[in-house]
Structures are given as C-alpha cells and as structure tokens.
Amino acid sequence: MKIGTIIIQILLIHIFLLLAIGLKQLLSIPLPASMIGLVLLFLALVLKIIKLEWVEQGANWLMAELLLFFVPSAVGIVNYNEIASWQGVEMVFIIGISTFIVMSLTAFIADWIVTKKGEKVG
Amino acid sequence: MIIVLVTIMTYVLYRFAKQLNKNSKIPLFHPLLFTPVLIIIIIFATHLSANTYLDGAKLLTHMLGPATIAFAVPIYKHLPVLKKYLGLILISITSGSLIAVFSSFGLSMLLHLDRSFSVSVLPRSITTPIAMEVSKDIGGLPTLTTVFVIITGIVGGMIGPSVIKRFAIKTPIAKGLALGMSAHGVGTNKAMEYGEEATTFSTLAMILAATITIVWGKLLIPSLIGLL
Numbered sequence: 001m002k003i004g005t006i007i008i009q010i011l012l013i014h015i016f017l018l019l020a021i022g023l024k025q026l027l028s029i030p031l032p033a034s035m036i037g038l039v040l041l042f043l044a045l046v047l048k049i050i051k052l053e054w055v056e057q058g059a060n061w062l063m064a065e066l067l068l069f070f071v072p073s074a075v076g077i078v079n080y081n082e083i084a085s086w087q088g089v090e091m092v093f094i095i096g097i098s099t100f101i102v103m104s105l106t107a108f109i110a111d112w113i114v115t116k117k118g119e120k121v122g
Numbered sequence: 123m124i125i126v127l128v129t130i131m132t133y134v135l136y137r138f139a140k141q142l143n144k145n146s147k148i149p150l151f152h153p154l155l156f157t158p159v160l161i162i163i164i165i166f167a168t169h170l171s172a173n174t175y176l177d178g179a180k181l182l183t184h185m186l187g188p189a190t191i192a193f194a195v196p197i198y199k200h201l202p203v204l205k206k207y208l209g210l211i212l213i214s215i216t217s218g219s220l221i222a223v224f225s226s227f228g229l230s231m232l233l234h235l236d237r238s239f240s241v242s243v244l245p246r247s248i249t250t251p252i253a254m255e256v257s258k259d260i261g262g263l264p265t266l267t268t269v270f271v272i273i274t275g276i277v278g279g280m281i282g283p284s285v286i287k288r289f290a291i292k293t294p295i296a297k298g299l300a301l302g303m304s305a306h307g308v309g310t311n312k313a314m315e316y317g318e319e320a321t322t323f324s325t326l327a328m329i330l331a332a333t334i335t336i337v338w339g340k341l342l343i344p345s346l347i348g349l350l
Contacts, residue, residue, distance in 0.1 A: 072179035
C-alpha cells in the first residue's frame with residue numbers, strides 16, 4: 001500500500017517536472033528544469049494549490065534514495081581516461097582538500113553566527 | 123529490457139552497499155563509492171561496454187530531476203525557520219561558495235594542472251545540472267565537471283561526519299549548511315542523518331550555492347581564469 005502511494009506521488013512530482021520543462025522552453029529561463037520545478041512545487045505548496053500530504057511520502061523517498069540516482073554518473077567515470085593518470089590523482093587530492101576547507105569553514109562561520117546571536121536552536 | 127535489468131541490478135547492489143555502510147560504518151562502503159566500483163567490476167568481468175550500462179541506467183539518472191524537485195518539501199515545511207535565518211544563510215553560503223572557487227583555483231594553480239582541468243574544477247561544489255551550465259559558461263568541459271562534482275560528493279559524504287565531530291559543530295543549522303554547501307545533493311542526503319532541520323538548511327545551502335555560483339561564473343571566474 002505504501003509503495004503504491006509513493007509511486008503515485010512521484011508521478012505527481014513528475015507533473016511539476018513537465019511544467020518546468022514547458023516553462024523553461026517558453027520563457028527560455030537559463031536554469032535547469034529541475035530547479036524551476038522545485039520553485040513551482042514550492043509555490044504550489046505555499047499557495048495551497050496542492051496539499052503537503054499529496055507529495056510528502058514520494059518526496060521523502062526520492063530524497064532518501066538520492067545516491068542511487070547518482071550511481072550511473074559515477075560509473076560513467078570509466079569513460080574518462082584522463083582520470084586514470086597522475087593528473088587524475090592530483091585532481092582527487094585537490095578536490096578532497098578543497099571540500100574539506102569549504103565544509104569546515106562554512107560550518108565554523110554558521111556555528112559562530114548562531115552562537116553569537118545567542119539563539120537557541122533545537 | 124536492458125533498462126529493467128540495469129535498474130534492478132543497480133538497485134540491489136546499492137541496497138547491499140547501503141546496508142554494509144550502515145552496519146560497518148566503514149567509509150569505503152559509502153554507497154556512492156562502493157556501488158559504482160562493484161558495477162565497474164561487473165562491466166569488465168562480463169565484457170559489457172560501459173555505454174550499454176549507461177543506456178540502461180537512463181531511468182535512474184532521470185530520477186535526479188524529480189529528486190531535486192522533491193527538496194521543495196523540506197523547504198516548505200521549514201519556511202518560518204528559513205525566514206528567521208535568511209541573513210545567516212546568505213552570509214555562510216556567499217563565503218562558502220567563494221572559498222570553494224578560490225581553494226579549487228589556488229590548489230590547481232599550485233599543482234600546475236592543465237587549463238581544461240583547472241577551469242572545469244571551479245564549479246565542482248554545486249549540483250550537477252547547474253555545475254554543467256556554469257562550466258560551459260566559463261569555457262570548461264561540462265562532462266569533466268560532472269566527474270569532479272561526483273568526486274566532491276563522494277569525498278564530502280565520506281568526511282562529513284568526522285568533520286562535524288572533530289570540529290564539534292553543534293547546531294543542526296551549521297551542520298546542514300556545511301554539508302549542502304560543500305557536497306551538494308550528496309551532502310544533503312547525509313544531512314538527513316542529523317534530522318529535518320539540518321536537511322532543510324542543507325537543501326537551502328545547495329540551492330543557494332548553485333545560484334550564487336552562477337553569479338561568480340559571470341563576474342568573478344572570468345578574471346580568475348585570466349590569471350592562468
């Protein structure tokens with residue numbers, strides 16, 4: 001029963017994807033359709049055009065299994081011979097260090113502002 | 123037929139990796155690292171071509187679209203929190219996205235990488251579709267950028283929990299913003315382990331980081347590339 005609900009809700013989310021694709025072509029918006037779809041679904045929820053319960057379970061499933069949808073792109077790395085070189089190793093090193101710097105500094109900045117404001121956040 | 127086969131195979135292996143990762147807590151079993159490795163081994167062992175697999179995986183890749191749209195739900199649910207912390211979010215993500223561009227640029231300058239690598243790596247910390255757009259915009263190779271985005275996600279998902287623990291990051295707000303800023307959707311997926319508030323802030327960070335990086339792509343990155 002729950003699987004059925006999830007599938008129907010994912011189909012409903014697809015309607016927003018289709019709307020976004022249409023809108024993108026119509027107005028030639030320079031953003032990916034999925035981002036436009038996100039804004040559309042958000043507006044539909046805020047304006048009470050659709051109810052949260054109509055999409056919540058489907059959306060939760062999609063977000064929880066997000067990594068699954070990235071797997072094929074990760075497999076696609078085998079098509080890049082450049083990666084299997086010394087430069088590829090250096091690249092992974094650079095990305096690792098840079099990601100670490102970005103993550104820790106962003107965390108520090110945000111934590112510092114929250115604590116400074118002295119606001120309790122649950 | 124191949125789509126059904128590939129989808130089922132990928133799903134089963136992904137479940138297996140996820141379970142293994144959950145039980146063992148070994149970063150090597152991260153689903154986005156271990157699953158592709160298993161699949162690549164299978165591809166080579168069965169002499170299948172990688173493109174046959176990628177063709178069959180179209181349905182899975184397609185789901186990235188609806189999955190991105192789904193992030194409207196946590197944003198909507200936490201709208202009052204978003205309004206309250208708008209300034210904090212803007213400051214954190216503006217700094218975070220600048221740090222991402224400058225550190226990637228500085229390190230690749232330091233190691234004298236090829237121009238195509240140094241340019242394509244600049245939008246690496248944001249979500250794939252937008253990273254590809256920015257890459258095209260600044261004269262990088264969008265496909266190479268996709269590879270760097272994926273590597274960023276894998277690294278971010280793996281080091282996230284230890285960074286948060288080591289540096290004693292306390293608030294769910296900071297945890298979420300840091301994960302979404304540094305590792306886009308994969309980081310946001312990790313943020314779900316820290317609760318709904320962290321997920322919301324991670325989602326907001328991911329979206330805002332992508333938007334702000336589009337601006338850097340127009341204003342800042344061209345002059346950086348001029349230094350190469």
